[in-house]
Amino acid sequence: MRLLFEKSVLGRRGIRVPAADVPTTINLRGDLLREAPAELPELSELDVVRHFTELSRRNFGVDTNFYPLGSCTMKYNPKVAERIASYPGFAHLHPLLPQLRIGGMLTQGALAVLYETDLLLREITGMAGFTMQPLAGAHGELCGMMIMAAYHHDRGNDKTTVLIPDSAHGTNPASAAIAGYDVVSVPTDEHGVMDLKAFKAAVNDKVAGVMLTCPNTLGLFNPHIREICDVIHRVDGLAYYDGANLNAIVGKARPGDFGFDIVHLNLHKTFATPHGGGGPGAGPVGVTEPLVDFLPVSIVVKRNDGTYALEYDRARSIGYVAPFYGNFGIVLRAYVYMLMLGREGLAEVAENAVLNANYVRCRLKGHYKLAYEGVCKHECVFTVTDEMAANEVHAIDIAKALIDRGFHPPTVYFPTVVKESMMIEPTETESKETLDAFIDAMIEIAQLATTDPQKLKDAPITTPVSRPDEVVAAKNLDIACL
Amino acid sequence: MPFISNTAEQRQEMLAAIGLTMEDLFGDIPKDLMAGSFKLPRGLTEQEVRNRLADLAAKNHIDLTCFLGGGFYDHFIPAAIYGLIGRSEFYTAYTPYQPELSQGTLQAIYEYQSAICRLTGMEVANASLYDGGTALYEAMMMALRITGRNKIIIDDSVNPIYRVMMHSYTRNLRIELEQTHCEDGLANRRRILAGLDNETAAVIVQNPNFFGCIDDFTDIAEAAHAVGALLVVSAYPISLGILKDPGSMGADIVTGEGQSLGMPMSFGGPYLGFMASLTKHVRKMPGRIVGRTLDRQGRQAFVLTLQAREQHIRRAKATSNICSNEALCALTALLYMSLMGKEGLRETAQLCADRASYAYHRITAIDGVRPHFHAKWFFNEFVVDLPCEAADVVARLIEKGFAAGFPLSRYYDGMDNALLICVTEKRTKQEIGMLAEALDAVL
Known part of the structure; x- marks a missing residue:
């Protein structure tokens, strides 16, 4: 083209x-x-x-068909949220307006959205206060790490290190490093969760905190989660909860009750905001009571007369991480979603996400090799069978064959702790019929891997391009037409 | 339940098929860790939620005639943008990890990168960053990586909102952030040149700057390069329809806020951080980059490239922690630049400047109102001194239906009476005249 x-x-x-x-x-x-x-x-x-x-x-979205991209939570994005975000009262509101004298009164609707979202997220996570400023999940991680650093600075603690399991998303170590910390990677144990012994051995007075996703990127809930938080607290470290996978436990369990001190949420994952082909996202950060003072400015407060105002005068705040109040248009969509689902609806999100993942896990486990046995949460991770490996069939071949069958592939080659990994996350919005069709396609591909592996190597054949050469792309760099 | 497809019967069928109960599925969470509280309201129907949000939207006053700018602008948005950006093949997709299913997003990003390079006069651009402020922070970090130095000089004519962000980000890092105080509305050359030394990684300036004044940084670029430092320029993309591009001035990294390229103000976001640089620095650049290549049948294809810089490969050693960026906003900007085209962008920029010039003359003709700076070259924003406190005057003008501008006392000492007024192409001659009359009346 x-x-x-x-x-x-x-x-x-x-x-x-x-x-x-x-x-x-x-x-x-x-x-x-x-x-x-x-x-x-x-x-x-x-x-x-x-x-x-x-x-x-030439694009594929959730509206096109099933998109079980593990760890990315490609659930359906309600149209009503798009509609509401386009209301002129929200879309055409200048962000500097509330900073003018009496200007706050001209933006009461928008401030109410931010305030109410804060309250809902507190209750959902068990935190004491949120900032809506971070503009994406990874930005939330950085903001959270800055809060961690501010806490230790305030306490006079000399902390240099953050512990992160090796199964973590790459943004975790990158965010900790950018915030000025050294990162120590903790191995995964034979059950697929962070190795408790190795973790305890790594904890010392220099450790500022631990960053964890729970359930983790293997879709597994860490049974030692409370103990991990307790151990880190004993050295005055903080426990950071990467909320990327909150969709697996929302309405069922809360990171605040596990003992976490800082939480970030990826609104597109749990609260169904569209991902836009790579953003915009939003990554609100919540903290427990002792850390509330460190949250970025500004914060929306509700005054005694019932009106909302922006508070800037917060001496211990880490300052600004974004120019205004976060990606307001995205926060607004998540607010709409929370209002529509309510208490029962949000709990059903977790139930259906977990049920769908386990249904796929159980139905496919005779055909692919399961990385870790047992009940999973929102996603399950498979790898190729020995027979497939012998035929030189790789995860990428299975992925490309799925494309020809009308499905978006799962995440492949991540998490890296599993070789040839295929990470499947169906999400709660998908129906049994869709899952069955996907499972049938996966089984057919598994059979082809034995009977006619070349067919998989040739895939995809239905797309405008097939297996572009990434090596050439990096070597003969052509990134702009000038 | 809304948005969940499976019926209760189907759930039972699925549980039966896998021989588990719902309790089993959550049995891995220790009992004492189950939610202590979950006091959320009951769910609302679509009709209820739309009514409720329509009420909230009505509490936001968008009826004021807007002369507020400060880096965030009320520009005209062509209708075709809404039609195309609403195509769900774009907005319900993820980051383009599977190129065969993402050629639409990937080609659009490649075209966006190209358009940004053409606009800024640079050689390479990334797929986007969060906003103009975080883009400037990333440019600073990139300059530190390129030079291996740790001192940054930033003039205070750079957007103060961005400068406070830079302070937050550098608080725990060993970075020397030296701020120069602008001279008569322009970057302080004397102080910048005096501060440049072998420890300096970059000089950061903005054009047009926060006061709307325009400049040519060629001399600063030369002085910076002479000591091995870089020039980082934060730019306002609409102004580049007519203003000299930063590439021609010798800039090494150009960033900016892309909101003006077709995005509504949306109370502060989502916006678009753009970043462009030189080929020799591309491997130090943060963010996604799309490259053009061939597929195995020799067809043109687009892929994410140079991923070895990024967090999912390099983890703690990555050039940035950024993952999701602002892809849909980059697409919006590309749509805007495509619809405007070469001449449309030039004419829009010229109209902004013309109407701002008209407003400047109408407003400075009012008794007691005078220009704050002697520097008389500006794009579409300018600073005037009022005979009394600007914040107070703005409050009085709100009552008359105007968002008359931004009082500079919020960020600058000794500028209590100074007001920053912005005029985009949307402000008509009549509206400008009405503002001048209203201002005259309240003074």
């Missing part, structure tokens, strides 16, 4: 700009101007619409 720039026709226009009704400017000096306009394409509106409509047809 041709590039947008290759479709450009000299003199063609997509938009007409109003003619100036004021004298031509005298506020610009010639040498401060560019010599020629930027070489943007010249296209009609129809050209643009056709180009992007065609691009959209």
Whole structure:
């Protein structure tokens, strides 16, 4: 498909700009101007619409079909949330308005959304206060690590290290490192959870905290979670809960009750905001009472007269991690979702997510090798069987064969603690019929892996491109058409 | 329950098929760790929730005529953007890990990277960062990596909202952040040049700066390069329709807030951080990057590339912790730049400047109102001194239906009477005239 720039026709226009009704400017000096306009394409509106409509047809979303991308929680994104986010009262609100004198009164609806979301998230996680500022999950991790650092600084603690299990998402060690900590990786035990002995051996006075996902990226709930939090507290360390997998336990159990001190949530995972092909996300961070003072500014507070206000004067705050109040449009969608599901609905999210994952796990375990036995939470991790390996069938071949059968593949090659891993996360919104169709496709592929493995190597054959050369992409770098 | 497809009967059928009960499925959570409390309200229907949110939306006053800017702008958004950005093949997709199913997202990002390079006059761009502020922070970190140094010089004409963010991020790191105080509305050359030394990683400036004043940083770039330091420029993309691009000034890294490229203000986000640089620095750049390659049948294909810089491969040693960025916002910006095109963007920028110039003359003609700076070159924002406290005047003008501007006392000492006024192409001659009259009346 041709590039947008290759479709450009000299003199063609997509938009007409109003003619100036004021004298031509005298506020610009010639040498401060560019010599020629930027070489943007010249296209009609129809050209643009056709180009992007065609691009959209070369994409696969949750609305297209089943998208069991493990750890990414590709659940259905309710249309009502999109509709509400487009209400002019929200979409066209200037973020500086509440910073003007009496301006807070002009944004009471938006401040109410932020305040109410904070209260709902507190109850869902067992935390004492939230910030909506972080603009994505990883940004929430960094914010959480900054809060951890501020806590230790405040206590006069000399802490240098953060402990993170080797099954963790890569953002965890990266966030801790960017916040200024050394990272010590803790191995996974034979049951698929962080090795308790190795963890205890790694804990010392220099340890600032531990960062954990629970259930973890293998879909397993750590039975020692309470003890882990207790051990870290004994050296005045903090327990950080990566809420990427909260969707597995929402309404059933809360990280605050486990003993965690800091929590971040990926709103698209538990609260169904769309992922946008790689963002925008939102990563609110919650903390327990002793850490509330360290949350970023500003914080929305409710005054005695029932009105909402932004509070900036917080001496122990870590400051600003984002320009305003977070990705408000995303927080708003999550708020809508929480309101619609309510108490029973949210508990059913966890139940159905876990049921769907275990249904897939049990139905596929005779056909693929399960990485870890036993009940899983929101996702299950398989690997290739010995027979498949002998036929040189890899996880990537199974993934590509699924594409030809109309499904998005699971996450492959992550977590790295399992070789040839295939991490399947069905989510709660999918039906039994969809799961059955997926399971049938997986079984058919497993059979092909024995009878005709070349067919899998040839896949996909139904897509506009097939197995692009990533090595060449990195070697002969072409990342912009100039 | 809303959005859950399985019926109670199906759930029973599935449990029976796998020989487990719902209790079994949660049996791995120790009993004493089950939720101590879960006091949430009952769920609402779609009709109820839409009514409730419509009431809340009505409590936000978007009816004020907006002269507020400060880096976040009320620009016109073409209708075609909404139509295309609402295609769920784009917005319900994940990060494009499977290129065969993501050529739409991947090609769009490649085109976005290209458009950003063309606009900024740079050679490479990434797939997006969260916003203009975090993009500037990432540029600072990138400059530290490239130079192996730890001192940064930043002028206080850079957006103060970004500067307070940089302070938060660097608090626990060994980074020397030296701030220069602008001189008559422009980056303080004297202090910047004096501060440049062999320890300096980068000079950070902004164009147009927070006061709307425009500048050419070619001299600063030369001085920085002479000591092995980099020039980082934060830019306002609409202004690049007519202003000299940072690449021509010798910038090494260009970042900015992309909200003005077709995104609604949405009370602070989602926005778009863009970043562009030079080919020689690409391996030190944070964020996703899309590259063009061939598939095994020799067809053009797009993939995520240079992933060895990123957290999912390098973990603690990655160039950044960023994972999700602002892909859909980058797509919005690309749609905007495509619809505007070469001439449309130039005309839009010119109209902003023309109307701002008109507003400047109307407003400074009011008795007691005078320009704050002698520097007379500005794009679409300017600072005036009022005869009394600006915050107070703005409050009085809100009652008359105007968001008249941003009082600078919030971020700058000694600027109690200074007001930053912004004029986009959406503000008509008539609205500008009404603001001038209203301002005259309240003074």
